[in-house]
Amino acid sequence: MFLSHPPQVIQPTCYTVNFLPRCAPKPPLCSVALNNPSIAASAGAKISNNQLIQSLCKEGKLKQALRVLSQESSPSQQTYELLILCCGHHSSFSDARRVHRHILDNGFDQDPFLATKLIGMYSDLGSVDYARKVFDKTHKRTIYVWNALFRALTLAGHGEEVLGLYWKMNRIGVESDRFTYTYVLKACVASECTANCLTKGKEIHAHLTRRGYNSHVYIMTTLLDMYARFGCVDYASYVFNGMPVKNVVSWSAMIACYAKNGKAFEALRTFREMMTETKDASPNSVTMVSVLQACASLAALEQGRLIHGYILRRGLDSILPVISALVTMYGRCGKLEVGQRVFDRMDDRDVVSWNSLISSYGVHGYGRKAIQIFEEMLANGATPTPVTFVSVLGACSHEGLVEEGKRLFESMWSDHGIKPQVEHYACMVDLLGRANRLDEAAKMVQDMRTEPGPKVWGSLLGSCRIHGNVGLAERASKRLFALEPKNAGNYVLLADIYAEAQMWDEVKRVKKLLEHRGLQKLPGRCWMEVRKKMYSFVSVDEFNPLMEQIHAFLVKLAEDMKEKGYIPQTKGVLYELETEEKERIVLGHSEKLALAFGLINTSKGEPIRITKNLRLCEDCHLFTKFISKFMEKEILVRDVNRFHRFKNGVCSCGDYW
Incomplete structure (x- = not known):
């Protein structure tokens, strides 16, 4: 045998023969x-x-x-x-x-370098007051000292103060750098900031553009995020499209902006562009959470499955926010059992993971199961958050579990030290109102220790709509008109209540109020996924080339269903019209258009999944029950409140929604 390398020469170990202990290593x-x-x-x-x-x-x-x-x-x-x-x-x-x-x-004391370090130290120790004192006593105020204070105040949530100091800094001639713009843009969305801060943010946008910082990827990503948090999607998109260089953070920020502001289609489109147009910006866990949120919003199950596969291939399935988003996505796409399996396979769980599962069961109307999971969460040592109680109280509302909901609400403070917030009161008002305990709901609003906001009054008005309580509806709507004068939905809801009560003069009055204030009713819109493609439907869609075929199919369906006992529910039509004309109007609702399209384009045994941006109306609910029975089709409809699973003429909500 021949060796390709010369053999290694091993030197013999030399031992000193003595009985002294070996020396320990010398200390520093x-x-x-x-x-x-x-x-x-x-x-x-x-x-x-x-x-x-x-x-x-x-x-x-x-x-x-x-x-x-x-x-x-x-x-x-x-x-x-x-x-x-x-x-x-x-x-x-x-x-x-x-x-x-x-x-x-x-x-x-006048060393600006040490002043910067001291301000940062006090900020990290949670003492913004001492950080201010250091700043105030430092006369040699370099930009680094200003930036240190901006950072400290922004982290402490004092955005208004940062913006005031920023204008002062500009007046005395201190030149901003890239860190300055990053901190002041973040200050615009700090906890105490108001809508006025958006105006300040736009002015800062102009400043940094004039000074040539509009090509800096980190600053522009922060600017994009600021616009996104104020819901200014068009401004955020303008910033994003103008960026000469985009990294994974900027792509993720734009996708998140779309996903969180009701633009799920655009979020998925931007993700596809990221995957096809960039080589250096690979999606990370933050990206995937936003993409999964978009899939959940649209109930895009097939898209979500593809994303799940990508997550597995990239090894992102061990990151808690990603797995929690997967649980939510499957739950909101009607695949509770898959979401449960994803949850069961988690090695570690945080409170967000538990909240995702509780919310999934709640939106399907399984209130008792949601309570059971909540109790399992406590037994496993997880500490509930305010979001946890919003989820579990909402689940109680969907199943009419009044006493259980009251017990959980009382336990928030007594057992967990969580002070009920407006969102929790809104859940309780909704729970009591849906159960036709409107007097209790009204008393809860009256006895609130905090000012009832639009969510609370909106829950009360929605309950009045279900049970036809005109007097209480007028009281609730009066407060809502003052709190949200530009929210057309409140006016439409009151008009619906008047219409069901045949109070046509009042209907006309509310409609005139809408016109006078230049408001328009939010059009009903539905989405559905067919063969991995997303389709959108609105009640009035003259430009869709398929509308003629869909309408003809719907007319035939309605005639067939009438022969089997279907009677159109037209009480919610806000016009004094002949019965036939009212039936034509309700037949054109967006969920019926989506349903007809699904029946035409899906195979036998394949379920239909529809997502709607408004509450499912009584006629569409009844119509879909008939279709599920006589067309032998499983149909899942997720409206703004909850899931409806139609099968064999029965809905999972038990007609309680």
Whole structure:
């Protein structure tokens, strides 16, 4: 046998024959010096107190470093920097104050570099007041000092203050840099900001454009995100399309903007562009969460399955937000069992994962199952959040579990220390109202410790619509008109209530009010997926070439269903018309158009899935029940409130929606 390489020569190990113990490794000089002052003195040429403090800080030994600091009369800037960083790392406010006092005593109070570090330290320690004091006492205010305060105030949610200081900084002639624009744009959407901050954000947009920062990808992505958070989708899209360079963060921000602002079609289209037009911007977990949200919004099951496969191939299936979004997506696409399997396979679960599962069962109307999962969550040691209670109370509402809902609502504060918010009161008003306990619902609104917002009054008005309570509806709508003068849906809901009560003069009055205020009813719109393609339907769609065929098919279906006992429900038509004309109007509802298209284009045994942007009307609900029975078709309709699963002439909601 021949060796391709020369054999390795192994040197014999040399052993010293003695019985002395092996020497331990020498400790760092800083430790020797700290524990032996005499050695420290003799080693003065080798290590100074400044070096000793810096070494101790790097080792994380803050207390020892502070002891040495008390013996040093002239610490250097670098020594103070490392002490400040070490205080922040140890989250020690008392030690931070001690270091700060030392800095002041040694004349470094006007050092802008250390001022920047001090502001950052106090921000990280949660003391924005001390950060302000450092800033106010620093006269040499470089842009770095301003930026440090902007960061501290933005993280603390004081956006209005940041914007005020920004204009002051501009007046005194301090030039902004890329970090400045990033912080002030983030400040526009800080917790305390109002709609006025959008105007300020637009002015900042103009500033950075004039100064040539509109090609900076990070700044422009932050600007895009600001517009997205204010719901200004067109502005966000303008910024995105004008970016010369896009990275994964900017693509993800644009997809999230569409997904969170009711533009799910656009979110999926942008994702496809990202996949086909870019090579360097591979989607990450943040991207996938937004794409899954878009699939969930449209009930695009096949699209969601493709995304799931991509997630598995990329190894993103171990990231909790992605898996939680998958659970939600399958639940909102009508595949509860698949969502449950995804949840069961999770190695780790956080409260968001539990919330996703509870919400999925709730939107399907399985209130008792949602409560069971909530109790399992508590047994597994997860701490519920306000979102958890919104989900489980909403689930109780869909199944009419009044007593269970009241018990859970009372347990929020008593058992979990969560103060009920407006969203929780809205859930309770909806729960009581749907169960025709309108007096209790009205009393709950009256007894609220916080000001009832549009969600609460909207829940009460919706309950009045279900049970035809005109008096209470007028009271609720009066408050809603004051709170949301531009929300056409409230006017339409009141007009519906008047129409069902045959109060046509009042219907006309509300319609005139709509016209006077220049408001238009939100048109009914439906979506459905057929053979991995998404289709959209609106009640009035003269430009769709398929409409003639669909309408003809619908007329024939309606005639057949009438022979089998279907009687059109036309009480909600807001016009005094002949019965035949009213029937023609309800036959043109978007969900019926989608249903007819699904019947034409799906095979036998294949379920039809439809998503609607409004509440399912009584006539469409009844019509779909008849179709499911006599066409032997399973039909799933998700409206703005919940899922309806139609099969053999029965709906899963039990006619309770």
